[in-house]
Amino acid sequence: MERLCEPTHGRIQIYKRFLYAMLAFGIICVLLSVYYFMWVSVPSTIMIKAGVDQELDFKVPATGELYKEAVEVSTSTGTDTKGRIHINLGKTVTVKASQVDQYKLQLKLFGLIPLKEVSVEVIQNLQLKPAGIPIGIYVKTKGVLVVGIGEFEGENGQKVNPGKYVFQVGDYILEINDEEINAKKELIERITHSDGQEMVFKVQRGDMQIEVKARPELNQNGEYKMGIWVRDNAQGVGTMTYIDEQGCFGALGHGINDVDTSTLMTLSKGTLYHTEIIGITKGATGSPGELTGFIEYDDNNIMGDITANTPRGIFGICTPDTIADAEHEYLPLGLKQEIKKGPAQIICSLGNGTRSYDVEITNINLENDNINRGIVLQITDPELLMETGGIVQGMSGSPIIQDNKLIGAVTHVLVQDPARGYGIFIENMLVH
Secondary structure (H helix, E strand, O other): OHHHHHHHHHHHHHHHHHHHHHHHHHHHHHHHHHHHHHHHHOOOEEEEEOOOOEEEOOOOOEEEEEEOOOOOEEEOOOOEEOOEEEEEOOOOEEEEEOOOEEEEEEEEEOOOEEEEEEEEEEEOOOEEEEOOOEEEEEEEEEEEEEEEEOOEEEOOOOEEOOOOOOOOOOOEEEEEOOEEOOOHHHHHHHHHOOOOOOEEEEEEEOOEEEEEEEOOEEEOOOOEEOOEEEEEEEEEEEEEEEEOOOOEEEEOOOOOEOOOOOOEOOEEEEEEEEEEEEEEEOOEOOEOOEEEEEEOOOHHHEEEEEEEEEOOEEEEEEOHHHHHHOOOOOEEEOOHHHOOOEEEEEEEEOOOOEEEEEEEEEEEOOOOOOHHHOEEEEEOOHHHHHHHOOOOEOOOOOEEEEOOEEEEEEEEEEOOEEEEEEEEEHHHHOOO
16 A cells, blocks of 8 residues: 555645746736736836926826936925935926936835836927828938839840849838939940849948949840849928927828838938818728828928928928928927826818817737837717727827827728727827
8 A cells, every 4th residue: 555655645746836937827827927017017108298287197107317417306295315316206296407318317116126217308398280181202212212123034034133132122222323312214225235244232231331242134125124123202281280489390190101012211302292082981890991192292282391301200300381381370389198097189181171089999909019109099979980990090180189288190090990090199209
């Protein structure tokens, strides 16, 4: 009997150890989940407006030292010790800074466990005019963008690809043999008249400029080709988000990416044109809708110049007529810590002038790797749902208003549910 019990006793011990290990693993997972929840509950960057009392109410049991030498800072719940202010985010904290500047806040959970370093940026107390105006966009690339590489039939019927292993999709061709290339037509002409001689290309590849060499080859029509597909411009329809008091605009809430390479287009120059919305393709599950605009690329229809294409949107300078056409009044900024779940409005045009439509903010991602998806919203306005089915292409950049503050811009639609989508915090559009 004793020999029969020994294996059973051993299995029981192994089973106990397994249960203890699983319990420990479960406790660790819970602790890590709690820690992660605390981590994302406080953004890595907090903006506050100069000269304005700003409430911070993150409800996180974390404390830290806010510090910046030689700058006047006051808080409702802090004490200043040698230029440092103790902050307790377990309570509602009112912060006020007298001038534009930057601070650091080292946070610890329960005053013991390191949580994160937070940048506190004091920005100007701006007022922005929400626009919601449809815009026609034309951008010219800096150099010529390589969007594809492939083979073709050479003069003897063989498959050739002189650009293979030389160029990469996403390259910008800036020069050929030390001569600047500004347009696709110029590139084609230089290759066509190369007589098959080796050519030196200056290429922008990511953050680097490099030189590569390639020799064009004849196709069956007796024309010299390189086996690359290129693009030098892009056009589209979007929505202007805001105009500031200096006449500068922000639009789209995301950058203009090449349709083939999905890379952010490097801008040489760009122009905004008046556009007339002439059609609406209603969105449905699995099929995003679209606003169809008619754009006449004429100097008389110019609304402004695009000076920057960034992941946060496109930016530039408006014409005086465009500023006058923006009929809404200037509004204060609503920073991300001021946004709350609940009713809000977006401003856009469906072809009959700009107007406000009701939406519901369903979630706020204070700490999100994707800067264009900080706000989660749902269209609730019956008229907008009837006309468009929700958020459609062309509405990117539509300003989001809550409590009479400009808080963000629409950026994306959920393909499986066109009534729902995302927006960017307005403060992110001010950093470009």
